[in-house]
Amino acid sequence: MEEKDNSLSKSSSFQVENKVDLTTHSLLLSPGPTEIPRELLLSLIKDVRNPDLDPYFYDFYHGIHSKLTRILNSWGYKTIIMLGEAMLGLEASIINLLKENELGIVLSNGFFGEGFYNLFRLVGRKGEKCIWDEREPIPPDEVESCLSEYPEAKAVYMIHCETPTGIMNPIESIGPKINKFGKMLIVDAVSSLLTVPIKGEEYGIDVLIAGSQKALNLPPGLTINLISEKAWNASIENNPKTFYLSYSIWKDFIEKREEMPPYTHSINMLSGLDEALNRFIVESEENVYKRHEKIREASWAAALSLGLEPFPKEMRYSCPGLTALLMPKGISSIEAFNWIRNKYGITLGIGLGKLKDKILRIGHMGYTASIDFLLLAYFAIGNYLIEKGNVKYSDVSQAMEMIIKKSNI
Amino acid sequence: MEEKDNSLSKSSSFQVENKVDLTTHSLLLSPGPTEIPRELLLSLIKDVRNPDLDPYFYDFYHGIHSKLTRILNSWGYKTIIMLGEAMLGLEASIINLLKENELGIVLSNGFFGEGFYNLFRLVGRKGEKCIWDEREPIPPDEVESCLSEYPEAKAVYMIHCETPTGIMNPIESIGPKINKFGKMLIVDAVSSLLTVPIKGEEYGIDVLIAGSQKALNLPPGLTINLISEKAWNASIENNPKTFYLSYSIWKDFIEKREEMPPYTHSINMLSGLDEALNRFIVESEENVYKRHEKIREASWAAALSLGLEPFPKEMRYSCPGLTALLMPKGISSIEAFNWIRNKYGITLGIGLGKLKDKILRIGHMGYTASIDFLLLAYFAIGNYLIEKGNVKYSDVSQAMEMIIKKSNI
Missing domain, CATH: 3.40.640.10 (Type I PLP-dependent aspartate aminotransferase-like (Major domain))
Known part of the structure; x- marks a missing residue:
């Protein structure tokens, strides 16, 4: 039961701030909501x-x-x-x-x-x-x-x-x-x-x-x-x-x-x-759509380097805005999500419904469809898989290399 | 009919910017939406x-x-x-x-x-x-x-x-x-x-x-x-x-x-x-509510100095967050609204329904329940009434004086 105290004056013992610190850094690489680029954040407050x-x-x-x-x-x-x-x-x-x-x-x-x-x-x-x-x-x-x-x-x-x-x-x-x-x-x-x-x-x-x-x-x-x-x-x-x-x-x-x-x-x-x-x-529709295609290609190549199987059976079946990865046997996507979030401050996505603990998702939508963010996502996933004894350092290096190679137009 | 042109590339003649400039200054003294204080604006983008x-x-x-x-x-x-x-x-x-x-x-x-x-x-x-x-x-x-x-x-x-x-x-x-x-x-x-x-x-x-x-x-x-x-x-x-x-x-x-x-x-x-x-x-409920009462009192006093009749029959009948003023015979509140908006960049409110052109409203809610904003509102209204030959300079001065006097605790 919550304590009933109606006094709200400065001298009250009531905590003004929420206990949770929402200012801690976190990079949103989930498939929505996404990271918001600075220009867009500022446009949200540019006029009233x-x-x-x-x-x-x-x-x-x-x-x-x-x-x-x-x-x-x-x-x-x-x-x-x-x-x-x-x-x-x-x-x-x-x-x-x-x-x-x-x-x-x-x-x-x-x-x-x-x-x-x-x-x-x-x-x-x-x-x-x-x-x-x-x-x-x-x-x-x-x-x-x-x-x-x-x-x-x-x-x-x-x-x-x-x-x-x-x-x-x-x-x-x-x-x-x-x-x-x-x-x-x-x-x-x-x-x-x-x-x-x-x-x-x-x-x-x-x-x-x-x-x-x-x-x-x-x-x-x-x-x-x-x-x-x-x-x-x-x-x-x-x-x-x-x-x-x-x-x-x-x-x-x-x-x-x-x-x-x-x-x-x-x-x-x-x-x-x-x-x-x-x-x-301004970027032009042609360039935006090509960028999403390239990033998806890079993401699939990196996944394969880490021995991860994307959930869609073929790349051409998949959405250009995210990659859904099936976790290897014995690996929990919820645990991976938490580990990555705690260690690197990166928020990925997990599965939904019966696939909740089986799928790990990377959002690469709009602003987050970029080489930089994809490198960070696979670096984090790769290191988690190393931690679990599932891949070697060289696999992670190769994944990084694939991203750099495939993302170049 | 709109021109059909599917090309969105940089070289297209398509206007990227909206023609309307929403960055022009405007002070929102309408009874909601209100002016947003800087700290609140920044809190809207502090974290994602x-x-x-x-x-x-x-x-x-x-x-x-x-x-x-x-x-x-x-x-x-x-x-x-x-x-x-x-x-x-x-x-x-x-x-x-x-x-x-x-x-x-x-x-x-x-x-x-x-x-x-x-x-x-x-x-x-x-x-x-x-x-x-x-x-x-x-x-x-x-x-x-x-x-x-x-x-x-x-x-x-x-x-x-x-x-x-x-x-x-x-x-x-x-x-x-x-x-x-x-x-x-x-x-x-x-x-x-x-x-x-x-x-x-x-x-x-x-x-x-x-x-x-x-x-x-x-x-x-x-x-x-x-x-x-x-x-x-x-x-x-x-x-x-x-x-x-x-x-x-x-x-x-x-x-x-x-x-x-x-x-x-x-x-x-x-x-x-x-x-x-x-x-x-942090301001404390006691102070917030007292501030709204004071501002309402100041607003009513200023209105009377300008010969304006508030719509509620008595002050104690009125909301502390806004003042609804009946316009004098022959004065259109829509015209007053537009004049004030164009001349001073201040957005007040008009009436609704059958009172649309009869009522001019000043919002003084939360942040906008302050002497500064009230002075600006009555300065603008006063000057419009001078323009219309309805009041004298001395009436506006007196309205300003009443606001300063009544707002002091």
């Missing part, structure tokens, strides 16, 4: 405005919209940037598109696919799923037979990058098949955005959901939603019984220049988002 | 961690919980800090406490009370309301007759500080009456928190909702929810069909030390919240 009262807020917001739609090749889309974690956008995509008696199908090959499916029940909608091997991408050829099992389904949900296992699903081949069946396609692109090209319209995406804390290298707190005309009309027609999750509450703000956003937005986070998109544009 | 993976996150979160419950005299409450704007918490309080056929009553004497009532229909719940004069607080003596009209109602909703008009409702007298009737009491304390003492348990509050962008002086993005045992049990029993708005998804994180939060939280915003609470504690 009142978005409800600032006549320029509309222009500012729509400047961001314009950059996003260009990057995602989705000019016909509405863009809603919600204030909340990415889960907000995932739930909203179900609530807005499906009425209570309408069915959505989840194409699933991993923990996040399963999560999407569970979300259907939780929010009171009908959901079905088709499941595939979790070490391979969903095979486009088998999607049609799944869809034909559920002709009444209105929408199909899938994860672009299955972050817990590092599997990349080929929405570019699957999307057109889903469209052919007359279904809407909803894609969780939270950890793929800005790591690979996404062509919203070409792939037939109806709702694309992204978040701020992955390759955008911002803190959690913004959910980006790109919504096709078809999905937008469905959401307006459905008119779901919610304010905060509803697309339609954004209608006036998005369509009429004079309207305020439906709630007070965060200028700070939007400043960060704008700056993150500027960084992407 | 992964809350899902950091074993200290639980301690950090619960340190904040502990400070909040002490400040609000509410030791028996659960604290959920949601990642989203305050509207998220307001909607959640309806969704979690009332099933679809259950009734909530709104005690309303203003625009926000009306908003709460509209929210009931929007989220598919039954709502009724009792309405009182918007220039006076809700009279505690008349609450019982309202409640007896709706014996089946399960919960009663009210706004503590009606921010659009500056009216403070006496929850300390109304709360116990509502409890006597066996109803739950839900209070929107978004813009009253940290401007006046709130004793959660003594007032019989079942859910208290606050936001980050008012007297906490943070950006929008956090919704604080203090939930009594009665309300907590009701929400667990109701098990509403939502993930992001549900209280119960926080159950494991709040009750078991080993669990992760239900979604990735924002360490950055929580760092800011922790620092804001530290600032409050």
Whole structure:
């Protein structure tokens, strides 16, 4: 039981500071949230405005919209940037598109696919799923037979990058098949955005959901939603019984220049988002995507030098923004995570669900997709494996060498 | 139609920077979002961690919980800090406490009370309301007759500080009456928190909702929810069909030390919240509340010197965190707002709804409850009234004098 003491004056014995020191150095090489580059951190505090009262807020917001739609090749889309974690956008995509008696199908090959499916029940909608091997991408050829099992389904949900296992699903081949069946396609692109090209319209995406804390290298707190005309009309027609999750509450703000956003937005986070998109544009999409490819290649080469097996069966099956490594027999990924965190102050990722203690993950997304960070990650992992008697110093040296070699363009 | 151009390379003619310059100086004296003091801005970027993976996150979160419950005299409450704007918490309080056929009553004497009532229909719940004069607080003596009209109602909703008009409702007298009737009491304390003492348990509050962008002086993005045992049990029993708005998804994180939060939280915003609470504690609650009273008194005296009538009929009816001023006949508050913003870079607030062009509002919340800011606000308002031929230089001087005099303790 906590001690009840209502006195809050200076002389009180109450501890003002939290006991935990959050200022200790830690390098975030987890697959989101990621390390935030200094320029982005500063952009988060560069200005404070009142978005409800600032006549320029509309222009500012729509400047961001314009950059996003260009990057995602989705000019016909509405863009809603919600204030909340990415889960907000995932739930909203179900609530807005499906009425209570309408069915959505989840194409699933991993923990996040399963999560999407569970979300259907939780929010009171009908959901079905088709499941595939979790070490391979969903095979486009088998999607049609799944869809034909559920002709009444209105929408199909899938994860672009299955972050817990590092599997990349080929929405570019699957999307057109889903469209052919007359279904809407909803894609969780939270950890793929800005790591690979996404062509919203070409792939037939109806709702694309992204978040701020992955390759955008911002803190959690913004959910980006790109919504096709078809999905937008469905959401307006459905008119779901919610304010905060509803697309339609954004209608006036998005369509009429004079309207305020439906709630007070965060200028700070939007400043960060704008700056993150500027960084992407200045580096150029070509260079950003090539950098992610090179770093993934370097990461796989380093893993092999240490005798580690990446979870995806082939490199071309994997997300460019992270590497998920299966731990050798007898090695706990949780123990490895803790050892590395305590010894080097580097935070990697572990697995989720039944793979929690079997997988160690390195995030290389946006800013963290760099040789420097990859060297640090494999140096740390290598030294842990030496400690466990699993590899030799020369293996670690070779891993380092592979990173330097493969990262050079 | 927007020009379609997919090239994002450096050589493209695409504008990287938004046209709007958000770095221009502007002093936020609106009644939320407020000016953010430098120390709080810096705390927002002082550290970046992964809350899902950091074993200290639980301690950090619960340190904040502990400070909040002490400040609000509410030791028996659960604290959920949601990642989203305050509207998220307001909607959640309806969704979690009332099933679809259950009734909530709104005690309303203003625009926000009306908003709460509209929210009931929007989220598919039954709502009724009792309405009182918007220039006076809700009279505690008349609450019982309202409640007896709706014996089946399960919960009663009210706004503590009606921010659009500056009216403070006496929850300390109304709360116990509502409890006597066996109803739950839900209070929107978004813009009253940290401007006046709130004793959660003594007032019989079942859910208290606050936001980050008012007297906490943070950006929008956090919704604080203090939930009594009665309300907590009701929400667990109701098990509403939502993930992001549900209280119960926080159950494991709040009750078991080993669990992760239900979604990735924002360490950055929580760092800011922790620092804001530290600032409050170091100044001491007694001094903070006294400062707000003094500033309100100074503001009313200055208003009278300029011949301006505050909207609340008496000072004791008004919120300590803002002053809502009725504009003299023929003076538009929107025009005054724009003139002051353009000439002095000061953002005040205007009215809402039918009072939009009739009311000008000065926020004096937390950091902005200071003599310096109040002098600037009345200097700007005074000069606008001189411009309009409404007051003389000597009236403005007298207003300044009143602020200096009344602010001195």
